[in-house]
Amino acid sequence: MKTIKTAWLYHDIMDLYGDKGNMMVLKKRCEDRDIAFSLDTIGIGQSADLAEYDLVFLGGGADKEQMSLIPDLLFRKENIKKALSENTFFLLICGGYQLFGQYYEAADHTRIEGLGIYPYYTSTGESGSRCIGNIVLDGQLDDLKTKIIGFENHGGQTHGVDHPLGKVLAGAGNHFNAGFEGFYDGHVLGTYLHGPLLPKNPEVADFVIAKALSKKDPDFNWKSLKPLDDTWENRARKPLLKRLINEES
Amino acid sequence: MKALSIAAVQASRAILTRFGRGGSLPGEIGLKLDKNIFSKLKINAPVILVTGTNGKTSTANLITSMFEMAGYLTISNRKGDNLKAGIATALLGGANLGGKIKADAVVLEVDELNVRHVLPYLPVSALVVTNFFRDQLDRAREMEQLIESIESVLPAYTGTLILNGNDPNTVRLKAKAPNASVLYYGLEKNAYSKTETSEASEGKFCPNCGHRLGYEYYQYSHIGSFYCDGCGFSTPRLDTALYDIDLKTRTFWCNGLKYRDPYHGLYSMYNCAALLCTASCFHIEERFVREVLLHAPQPAGRNERFLINDIPVILNLIKNPTGANEVMKVIETDETPKNIVIVLNDHEQDGRDVSWIYDTFFEKVLGPNTGKIVAAGTRAADMALRIYYEGWQDELKIADSIEQAVEECLEKGRTLYVIATYTALLDSRNAILKEKQA
Numbered sequence: 001m002k003t004i005k006t007a008w009l010y011h012d013i014m015d016l017y018g019d020k021g022n023m024m025v026l027k028k029r030c031e032d033r034d035i036a037f038s039l040d041t042i043g044i045g046q047s048a049d050l051a052e053y054d055l056v057f058l059g060g061g062a063d064k065e066q067m068s069l070i071p072d073l074l075f076r077k078e079n080i081k082k083a084l085s086e087n088t089f090f091l092l093i094c095g096g097y098q099l100f101g102q103y104y105e106a107a108d109h110t111r112i113e114g115l116g117i118y119p120y121y122t123s124t125g126e127s128g129s130r131c132i133g134n135i136v137l138d139g140q141l142d143d144l145k146t147k148i149i150g151f152e153n154h155g156g157q158t159h160g161v162d163h164p165l166g167k168v169l170a171g172a173g174n175h176f177n178a179g180f181e182g183f184y185d186g187h188v189l190g191t192y193l194h195g196p197l198l199p200k201n202p203e204v205a206d207f208v209i210a211k212a213l214s215k216k217d218p219d220f221n222w223k224s225l226k227p228l229d230d231t232w233e234n235r236a237r238k239p240l241l242k243r244l245i246n247e248e249s
Numbered sequence: 250m251k252a253l254s255i256a257a258v259q260a261s262r263a264i265l266t267r268f269g270r271g272g273s274l275p276g277e278i279g280l281k282l283d284k285n286i287f288s289k290l291k292i293n294a295p296v297i298l299v300t301g302t303n304g305k306t307s308t309a310n311l312i313t314s315m316f317e318m319a320g321y322l323t324i325s326n327r328k329g330d331n332l333k334a335g336i337a338t339a340l341l342g343g344a345n346l347g348g349k350i351k352a353d354a355v356v357l358e359v360d361e362l363n364v365r366h367v368l369p370y371l372p373v374s375a376l377v378v379t380n381f382f383r384d385q386l387d388r389a390r391e392m393e394q395l396i397e398s399i400e401s402v403l404p405a406y407t408g409t410l411i412l413n414g415n416d417p418n419t420v421r422l423k424a425k426a427p428n429a430s431v432l433y434y435g436l437e438k439n440a441y442s443k444t445e446t447s448e449a450s451e452g453k454f455c456p457n458c459g460h461r462l463g464y465e466y467y468q469y470s471h472i473g474s475f476y477c478d479g480c481g482f483s484t485p486r487l488d489t490a491l492y493d494i495d496l497k498t499r500t501f502w503c504n505g506l507k508y509r510d511p512y513h514g515l516y517s518m519y520n521c522a523a524l525l526c527t528a529s530c531f532h533i534e535e536r537f538v539r540e541v542l543l544h545a546p547q548p549a550g551r552n553e554r555f556l557i558n559d560i561p562v563i564l565n566l567i568k569n570p571t572g573a574n575e576v577m578k579v580i581e582t583d584e585t586p587k588n589i590v591i592v593l594n595d596h597e598q599d600g601r602d603v604s605w606i607y608d609t610f611f612e613k614v615l616g617p618n619t620g621k622i623v624a625a626g627t628r629a630a631d632m633a634l635r636i637y638y639e640g641w642q643d644e645l646k647i648a649d650s651i652e653q654a655v656e657e658c659l660e661k662g663r664t665l666y667v668i669a670t671y672t673a674l675l676d677s678r679n680a681i682l683k684e685k686q687a
Contacts, residue, residue, distance in 0.1 A: 012453065013453060015608075016383075017602065017604040017605070017608075018604035018605055018606065018607030018608045019604075019607075020607060020608070021604070021607030021635075021638070024607070024638050024639075025638055028638055028640065062391045062392070062393055063391065063393065064393050064454070064459075065453060065454060067459075068454055068459060068461075107394070132601075132602075133601065134601070151601070151602040151603075151604060153602060194602065194604045195602075195603075195604055196604055196607055199607075199631075199634050199635070199638055200631070200634065232630070232633055232634045232637040232645075233634060235630045235633065235634070235647060236630035236631050236633070236634045238630075239630060
């Protein structure tokens with residue numbers, strides 16, 4: 001039996017906007033295929049070797065709460081680099097995405113140091129403005145092309161992204177009028193998309209599952225997964241694609 | 250100018266009322282003519298503002314009824330909205346042309362983000378704060394910014410703060426109001442208190458020093474008995490404390506007397522506690538409080554009950570994870586067979602972001618006594634998907650309309666629970682009433 005060992009970092013702090021729904025989706029889609037899915041939560045001060053995990057998830061939090069975990073996160077920097085080099089896959093939403101860059105600027109203009117793993121950086125929206133609303137991307141994940149639907153709600157304006165997750169079809173993206181959203185480079189999927197991300201994007205969910213499995217089995221890819229019945233997912237996608245990009249199915 | 254704006258409001262109010270409309274339009278007109286209209290009113294009566302995320306409507310209504318019962322001529326925005334314009338409409342409706350308000354008490358429910366536009370401009374005697382939770386975050390931004398907007402007008406405030414002593418987010422307000430006096434209300438440890446919680450929780454860090462907060466016990470969500478090891482910030486001594494709480498009989502005790510909660514659930518006991526605390530602040534006789542609790546009307550969409558061909562139908566509003574979780578808990582305690590309609594809209598007032606349904610414990614109502622679930626509303630399919638991912642194996646449907654959903658779920662021998670978001674509430678109510686007449 002295949003297994004996916006998942007670490008959910010700071011689950012008790014970075015859980016804004018229903019992001020826990022992402023874990024619910026991964027678990028069900030694994031179990032429906034007889035893939036064992038285990039989930040460990042890792043809080044501040046808890047020792048863990050992230051390189052032992054197939055998948056690491058980090059969600060978003062409120063500015064003030066997010067600040068409290070920075071020292072702990074920076075302390076894990078070398079371990080995160082080790083995990084990345086050993087092909088642990090990272091799924092990062094909102095605050096988690098920002099923290100893998102150089103820095104982010106909170107709404108009160110405090111500059112918070114990030115892990116600096118990637119060159120991108122995040123400034124704050126002019127006079128408190130935020131990118132808020134439904135969003136659709138033309139996503140590109142390796143050889144998987146899929147429309148990604150979500151809800152963005154971020155003051156942070158992320159610049160300097162060299163590998164975006166997708167082209168924006170409706171909404172703002174990494175910053176106002178960005179044209180592109182998120183980050184994907186084969187090891188890390190970072191995005192501002194809530195909704196949560198995975199329930200309405202089953203192809204992205206399966207892609208993440210395949211990436212996690214490929215740590216132990218390098219030949220495994222998303223096409224290796226047994227297809228599931230995505231009736232309910234597609235029923236939720238259809239009206240939004242119609243509403244947001246006027247797509248007829 | 251003053252007389253003109255007040256006259257304009259009164260004229261438009263009279264006309265709109267004749268045509269069956271009230272709302273906040275008269276106040277909007279008044280504010281357009283004179284944006285400082287609040288400061289120009291002469292009020293010689295206690296002014297009580299009620300704000301917070303959940304329970305402010307019920308609490309403001311209870312307090313209004315208490316003053317009325319005690320013989321005070323009371324002005325309230327019970328029938329209007331809780332934004333600046335609705336408040337102006339209520340106040341100006343009770344003013345003469347000189348701007349003098351004819352009332353013995355003024356009770357106003359105020360939207361959290363509007364407190365800063367109202368509090369500094371009225372002679373407020375008491376500010377009642379129920380709690381702060383995540384609520385429609387895409388509109389209100391993060392809760393922290395919302396609390397800070399209230400804190401920004403507290404330094405000059407000289408009235409009384411009537412605060413939920415079990416919510417760190419309301420207790421923190423006192424530190425910003427050095428000139429105000431304070432009364433705390435809350436619930437003592439009871440049979441429903443828990444030492445652990447998995448509910449969406451705001452009170453993780455001390456608002457004073459940022460240290461992680463500890464809890465002796467939780468009542469629900471982050472409401473409970475908290476303490477900070479870093480700076481000593483903690484649940485204060487409660488001036489009004491409810492004890493011996495029994496949710497089955499909906500009874501509680503306070504100061505040696507037993508009362509019955511007109512509503513359901515632990516969260517609604519906090520509204521009763523706020524009422525009792527306000528009564529003691531204004532020295533209202535106990536018998537009037539008792540009278541109010543005995544005869545409080547069921548507000549629309551708060552466990553509102555209907556009977557259609559012997560089938561009980563219960564309508565509930567849900568607007569954020571915490572409120573929704575409390576509704577789920579009440580439904581969970583009903584062990585009779587049931588069907589469930591969930592109406593999820595994503596208009597501005599519902600919150601355009603529907604992510605919050607994943608912070609809500611819908612699994613609580615998916616027990617063996619639940620027959621079928623039908624989703625409706627502008628995001629019906631998102632709701633169905635949420636239920637599907639909870640592992641629900643039985644009948645699940647998406648209806649084209651609320652009427653269809655209600656019709657589909659009316660079944661002899663099963664209670665029908667209708668759960669609706671803000672903008673779907675009225676339509677859901679109408680759909681139920683339509684079935685009643687059919």
